[in-house]
Amino acid sequence: MPLRTAAQYLESLRDDRLVYYRGERVADVTAHPELGKGARHCAIDYAIADDPRHRDLVRYTEEGRELNRFYKLPRTTEDLLRRREMIAETTRAGRALIVLIREIGSDFLAAGHIVTRAMQERLKAPYHDRLRAYHRYVAENDLAMGVAQTDVKGDRSRGPSEQEHPDYYVRVVDRQTDGIVVRGAKAHTTNAIFANELIVLPPRAMGEADREYALSFAVPVNARGLKFIASPFSGGGDSPIDHPVSSRHKVADTLTIFDDVFVPWDRVFLCGEASYAGAFALGFVEYHRFTAISYKLPLLDLMIGCALLAADANGIAGAGHVRDKLSRLIAYRETVRALTVAAAHECTLRAGLAVPSTTVTNIAKQYFAENYHAMVQKVQDIAGGLIVTGPSEEDLKNPETKAYVEHYLGGKAGFGSVNRLKLLNLIRDYFASSFGGYHELLAIHAEGSLEAQKITILRGFDTSDAVAFAAECAGVDLPPAR
Ligand SMILES: Cc1cc2nc3c(=O)[nH]c(=O)nc-3n(C[C@H](O)[C@H](O)[C@H](O)COP(=O)(O)OP(=O)(O)OC[C@H]3O[C@@H](n4cnc5c(N)ncnc54)[C@H](O)[C@@H]3O)c2cc1C
CATH class of the missing domain: 1.20.140.10 (Butyryl-CoA Dehydrogenase, subunit A, domain 3)
Structure with a gap:
């Protein structure tokens, strides 16, 4: 499948995802007067891949297929430097506002590659195979990704299983033959409502008592039970004269609710192996903070x-x-x-x-x-x-x-x-x-x-x-x- 155009990307967001903004259900994020700015801002990521000035930087070829470079796993210093340049160029096209519909997801793919490989070797469970298949799926379909790591967390001095109620961290509530059911909420999730896929991982190291919270998985943004309450506080004004950047460029952060969301096993990358929660959390931020300083x-x-x-x-x-x-x-x-x-x-x-x-x-x-x-x-x-x-x-x-x-x-x-x-x-x-x-x-x-x-x-x-x-x-x- 060829890389998608900005128009194809925007069309893909019209899929009945459940988004609320200022107390109202949003039927179509691309058509919403405020959130639409965010959708168009994110479309920059696709437009830039079509721009002759940036094609070589943003595209690469793997096994005969042309893919977006964000999906390239970095293997050398040179790969990291090109990634840094690509992040900076995309952000520059967004008028210094990060676009963030691939940066953060690809941080997870790299970290997940390392952690799941160790898990598969040790546990003889197919976590690495699943992650690689998922990686191929998002790369070949040129999908946009959001990442929800930060839980709502309740009392910060207590771990997931020590909280006043059990839902301050996302947890598994049912294990079925074909998948798991998850419940809870994540905070501050940037641009997930403008993505096709939402990736979830633990925010911290966990002990055996936290097994049900040691979770990493991916779901389509329109998965049943997945609900987003978008924050209005990242916006600017409407006048392009008074607000030259924020009237046209926007990101949107959400309270992201998992209201008993079903996740098939082939999209589960960690489930109950508490001793690996820290490796996911820290491995992800190793890449994600490099993205941060790049943008x-x-x-x-x-x-x-x-x-x-x-x-x-x-x-x-x-x-x-x-x-x-x-x-x-x-x-x-x-x-x-x-x-x-x-x-x-x-x-x-x-x-x-x-x-x-x-x-x-x-x-x-x-x-x-x-x-x-x-x-x-x-x-x-x-x-x-x-x-x-x-x-x-x-x-x-x-x-x-x-x-x-x-x-x-x-x-x-x-x-x-x-x-x-x-x-x-x-x-x-x-x-x-x-x-x-x-x-x-x-x-x-x-x-x-x-x-x-x-x-x-x-x-x-x-x-x-x-x-x-x-x-x-x-x-x-x-x-x-x-
Ligand atoms: C604009 C923006 C975009 C973001 N995008 C994303 C995203 O896309 N995906 C995602 O997963 N997350 C995202 N985040 C979340 C970000 O990583 C968190 O905000 C950050 O980790 C801090 O967590 P918090 O906001 O819950 O604050 P807290 O962790 O509550 O921090 C508040 C204060 O409490 C202190 N504190 C916390 N725990 C303890 C403790 N145990 N002991 C002593 N002091 C403590 C902190 O040091 C800090 O001083 C985003 C945040 C922002 C602001």
């Missing part, structure tokens, strides 16, 4: 570009404090970029796949997230207060006010008021609006919250050489390792 780059470029243009428009490009802020924005961007490249170069091989360096990836993600708000502050500072106090599109259209806006809101000579306002609108849209607030939250929590990265950094770095060196310098005799 940040267009946003960091946008920050630098906005700061430079605003400095120019305001006539302050040469000011010492502005140059200081610009140098920090550039250093921020370059640190994230260099760490991403380093993570690919320092990959390790597991089950024949290249896994980006866990420590370097997590340092990059942590560094990005920890500093994001401070960098937004620099752009806001250079741009000035007009980004939140300026007039609207309507004022530029009203003949009674238009002339005043044009006369008074120009900047440096040559930077007329209309251009200046367009630029300030972009800065507000991304860095001082509800869409901007969404990005701040995304920076901190998406792909795992700040502490998750710190824990991974601590766990991944071998401290023994550093300790031995310090002990040697101090002349301290270390006790024998226990």
